[in-house]
Amino acid sequence: MRRVAIIGVGQTKFRTRRDDATHEELTFEGVSRTLEDAGLSISQIDSFIYGTMDPFDGVNSPDKWCVGGAGAVGKPFIKISTGGTTGLTAGIAAYHQVASGAFDISMAVCTQRVGVGDDAQSILNTCVCPIYERDAGAGAISIGAHQASRHMFKYGSTDYQRALISVDAHKNALNNPNAHIQVDVNPEDVLNSRMIEWPLRLLECCPRSDGACAVIFASEEAAKKLCPHPAWVWGEASILDSYWWGERPDLADWDVLSLAGRRLFKMAGISNPLKEIDVAELYAPFTSQILLELEALGFCGHGEAGPLIEKGVFKMDGEMAVTPSGGVLCTNPIGATGLVRLTEAVLQVTGKAGQHQVPGAEVALAHAWGGTMQLHALMIVGKHKR
Amino acid sequence: MAEKKEEFIKVKANWNIPFTHSAGKCASHFFQEMREKKRILGIRCPKCQRVMLPPRSFCERCFVATTDWVPVKDEGVVESVSINYMEYTGMPKPPYAIAFIRLDGSDSNLMHFVGGVDLSDWKKAKDLVKIGTRVKAVWKEEREGRMTDIMYFKPVSAK
Ligand SMILES: [Zn+2]
Numbered sequence: 001m002r003r004v005a006i007i008g009v010g011q012t013k014f015r016t017r018r019d020d021a022t023h024e025e026l027t028f029e030g031v032s033r034t035l036e037d038a039g040l041s042i043s044q045i046d047s048f049i050y051g052t053m054d055p056f057d058g059v060n061s062p063d064k065w066c067v068g069g070a071g072a073v074g075k076p077f078i079k080i081s082t083g084g085t086t087g088l089t090a091g092i093a094a095y096h097q098v099a100s101g102a103f104d105i106s107m108a109v110c111t112q113r114v115g116v117g118d119d120a121q122s123i124l125n126t127c128v129c130p131i132y133e134r135d136a137g138a139g140a141i142s143i144g145a146h147q148a149s150r151h152m153f154k155y156g157s158t159d160y161q162r163a164l165i166s167v168d169a170h171k172n173a174l175n176n177p178n179a180h181i182q183v184d185v186n187p188e189d190v191l192n193s194r195m196i197e198w199p200l201r202l203l204e205c206c207p208r209s210d211g212a213c214a215v216i217f218a219s220e221e222a223a224k225k226l227c228p229h230p231a232w233v234w235g236e237a238s239i240l241d242s243y244w245w246g247e248r249p250d251l252a253d254w255d256v257l258s259l260a261g262r263r264l265f266k267m268a269g270i271s272n273p274l275k276e277i278d279v280a281e282l283y284a285p286f287t288s289q290i291l292l293e294l295e296a297l298g299f300c301g302h303g304e305a306g307p308l309i310e311k312g313v314f315k316m317d318g319e320m321a322v323t324p325s326g327g328v329l330c331t332n333p334i335g336a337t338g339l340v341r342l343t344e345a346v347l348q349v350t351g352k353a354g355q356h357q358v359p360g361a362e363v364a365l366a367h368a369w370g371g372t373m374q375l376h377a378l379m380i381v382g383k384h385k386r
Numbered sequence: 387m388a389e390k391k392e393e394f395i396k397v398k399a400n401w402n403i404p405f406t407h408s409a410g411k412c413a414s415h416f417f418q419e420m421r422e423k424k425r426i427l428g429i430r431c432p433k434c435q436r437v438m439l440p441p442r443s444f445c446e447r448c449f450v451a452t453t454d455w456v457p458v459k460d461e462g463v464v465e466s467v468s469i470n471y472m473e474y475t476g477m478p479k480p481p482y483a484i485a486f487i488r489l490d491g492s493d494s495n496l497m498h499f500v501g502g503v504d505l506s507d508w509k510k511a512k513d514l515v516k517i518g519t520r521v522k523a524v525w526k527e528e529r530e531g532r533m534t535d536i537m538y539f540k541p542v543s544a545k
Contacts, residue, residue, distance in 0.1 A: 019394035058399055122475040130407045132440040135533045136497045137470065137478040145468030146486070153466075153517045198469035198508045242446060246439070246486055246495035251466045 001099040005223035005230035006381060008038025008216035009343040014180040014209040014331045017115040023062050027069030027111045030212025030336075034107070038216050038227065042071035045216070046103040051080045051090030051110035053335035053370075056123055058116055070109045070214075083127070083370025084140075084283065085238075086110065087213065087338025088377035091366075092236045094217045095379070099233075104222045108215045110336035114208035120334075127372065129243070141205055143373045144286025145197040150251040151291055152199065155303030159199060162287040163190035164309050166203050166329060169287075172316060173326025175355035180209045180331040206285035206332035213339045215346070231346040234363070234380040235268030237261070241374045248373070257296035257369070260376045264365075265298075268380040274299045277380070279321045279348045279364040280314075281341040285328045290314075293367065294322070321358045324348065338368030342379055349383040412443040415455070417531035424525050428492045430454040436493035460523035461542070462489035462496075467515050469505055481505040483515045487539055501538030514541060 010033030012018075018026055035042060048070055050063045059065060063079040082089040087110045094108040114120050121139035128134040151157045167187055173179035185203055193202040223230045239260035241248070249255065261273075270276050280299070284290045294305040299320065300313075308314065314322035323329075325344040328337055345364035347353040353361075362383040369376050409417060412429070419425045429441035433448035437456050444451050467485045483505055486495035500521055505511040521539035529535040 019396065020392075055401075058401065119475040121472070122477060125474070125477055130405075131409050131413050132533060133497045135478075136484050136499060137474075137482055138484055138497065139474065139477075141472075142468050142470070142484055145470075146466045146484075149468060149517065150466040195471050195508045197471065198512055200468075244494070245497060247446075248495075251486070 002101055003220040003385065004095050004098045004233045005218050005220060005227065006215060006233065006346050007218045007223050007227035007230045008034045008040060009214070009346045010034030010037050011178050011213040011340055011343055012211040013178050014211035014333055016180070016208060016210065018113070018210045023057060023059065023111060023113060024066050024069035026113070026210065026212045027066040027109060030111065031070055031107070031109055031214045034214035034216060040216065040226065045071065045075065045105055045107045047076040047097050047106045048072040049078050049080055049090045049094040049097070049106065049108045051086040051108065051335050051339065052112055053081055053083055053086050056117055056120065056334060057113045062111070066111055076103070081335065082375050082377075084285070084334055085338055085368045085370030085375040085377045086335040087340065088342060088366060088368035088379065089238060089338065089375075091215055091339055091342045091379060092238055092377055094215070095233055095236060098217045098219050104219045106217045108217070108339055109212070110214070110339045111212040112333040112335040113210040114332065114334055115210045120208050140285065141197045141200060144205070144288050145200045146251050147292055147373070148199045148286070148288030151288060154250065154252040155306070157291055157303070157306040159191060160187060161291070161306035161309055162204055163187040165287040165290045166190045168315055169323055169327050169329040172324050172356060173330035176325045177354075178331070179326040181207050182330070200286055200288065204287040206329050209331050209333040211333040211336060213336045213343055215339055215342055229350055231349045231381040231383070232385045234382050234386045235264050236377075236379045237264035237267065238377045239375070243372055243374060245372055252292070253302060254292045254296040254373070257293065257376050258298070260378055261297040264378045264380060269386060270380065273297060274320055277320055277363050277365050278361040279324060279345060279358050281323055281325065281327070281344045281364065281366045283328050283338060283341055283368040284323070285332050287329065289369075290322065297367075316358060321361070324353065324356045324358055338366075338377060341366040341368055342381070345379070345381050349381050410443065412441055416441050420535045421529040421531040424460070426458050426460050426489065426523070428456045428458045430456050437491060438494050439489060439492040439496050456491065458489045458491035460489065460536075462487045462492070462521065464500060464515065464517055464519045464521060465495050466517060467500065469508055469511050469515065471508065481511070483511070485515065485521070485539065487521060498533065498536060499538035500541070502540030503544050514544070
């Protein structure tokens with residue numbers, strides 16, 4: 001496998017609806033920003049990986065609609081759809097295209113319009129098996145709610161600890177011009193916000209966002225010519241669990257994420273994640289998932305995330321910054337969200353994150369999950385080659 | 387002079403397409419037993435020996451076909467729970483509690499409602515449908531061969 005660099009990233013501003021643009025126009029906007037960042041023209045892209053999660057946009061396979069906006073007409077093109085994981089799975093696929101030697105420059109492009117549908121939870125409910133489980137009325141929020149209730153039961157995590165996760169995310173989002181929700185909240189605001197699905201309150205759940213994102217991967221040789229300060233891919237991992245929630249040994253522990261994390265750290269040569277990683281852009285549309293993800297990835301022991309959050313270990317100026325962008329809790333264009341995590345990780349290690357830059361960040365992790373708490377994708381990027 | 391606000395046209399669309407899903411041989415037998423005998427059947431993997439509920443015609447861990455039906459009780463323990471207070475298009479009317487329930491005799495968890503208690507105020511409801519609560523199925527009189535033949539699982543301590 002060849003060494004791979006990321007030589008361009010870009011994203012649109014995210015908001016509930018972008019009535020000023022169609023789906024393909026939004027894609028054009030995201031891709032144009034990325035090309036501008038890289039200083040490349042569209043003709044220099046050899047292959048395209050396109051990610052979107054059907055059918056939020058109300059169009060079956062909107063990838064067909066978007067090829068023109070992605071600049072992909074006449075080029076090799078693969079569509080990826082792995083639920084919430086989509087964006088980062090698309091990134092991994094584009095990475096593989098370059099690492100394998102199949103192409104020198106590959107672009108991952110994701111567009112999602114969650115805001116065009118009246119009701120995202122009803123669409124998410126169609127992901128659930130129609131024979132056995134759909135009648136029980138579960139949506140994506142149910143996943144975060146069950147993980148929260150089980151984590152409280154097993155490890156004693158608290159509503160207050162989850163409220164702090166929301167507060168930190170919202171404060172970080174205020175410094176990110178692309179973030180969708182930009183409000184300052186305190187723990188009482190979170191605890192007093194409307195109960196959505198016990199134990200999760202409104203300010204513990206992500207919004208529905210419209211937007212696009214694109215990332216350009218290049219071989220070491222191509223990067224040398226095109227980009228003086230790229231981000232370097234240190235490692236990636238992806239994993240799939242059973243479709244069936246009832247097959248999970250314990251919803252308080254994200255076992256498959258632990259497994260994927262071990263594979264990732266082995267590939268990236270990381271032995272102490274908390275010490276060696278400066279920024280973790282975790283995919284957590286619900287506050288509870290930050291707890292499970294920190295623990296599953298070995299940033300702390302099981303049951304330790306809540307108390308460490310109270311100590312401020314994962315704040316902007318803490319030992320490791322978690323979602324300096326404000327994360328998924330403040331911005332969730334579902335099928336593009338995973339690629340936004342990678343984009344934010346790249347911005348951090350290339351020193352281009354602006355107001356939400358973590359000073360001196362050199363190693364960053366990007367994560368996404370999708371399906372019925374089923375899939376995970378991970379990537380580590382560094383300022384230096386590894 | 388105030389500038390005219392730019393107008394963006396919106397185009398309405400709607401998806402309302404009926405589907406008829408195949409339950410297959412295994413789930414069909416499971417639903418028939420529920421409909422006719424108010425009986426819940428798990429299925430045993432011949433290799434790892436675990437009893438799967440809901441039953442599937444193969445064990446995905448061992449990748450072998452399953453054949454042995456095993457009756458499980460319509461009573462068990464709540465392993466995890468959430469209580470939904472939002473109304474979504476085409477979904478059940480809130481409030482409702484979604485639980486993963488380990489029925490006696492099963493080695494996996496069944497997703498279903500916990501009900502028969504007042505869920506209207508979450509501050510009280512969270513103590514009525516806790517993890518560890520023992521629950522028992524409340525069956526419909528008129529059954530059609532569907533998961534909803536069980537209306538919900540009711541805490542056994544509830545009157
Ligand atoms: Zn087995």
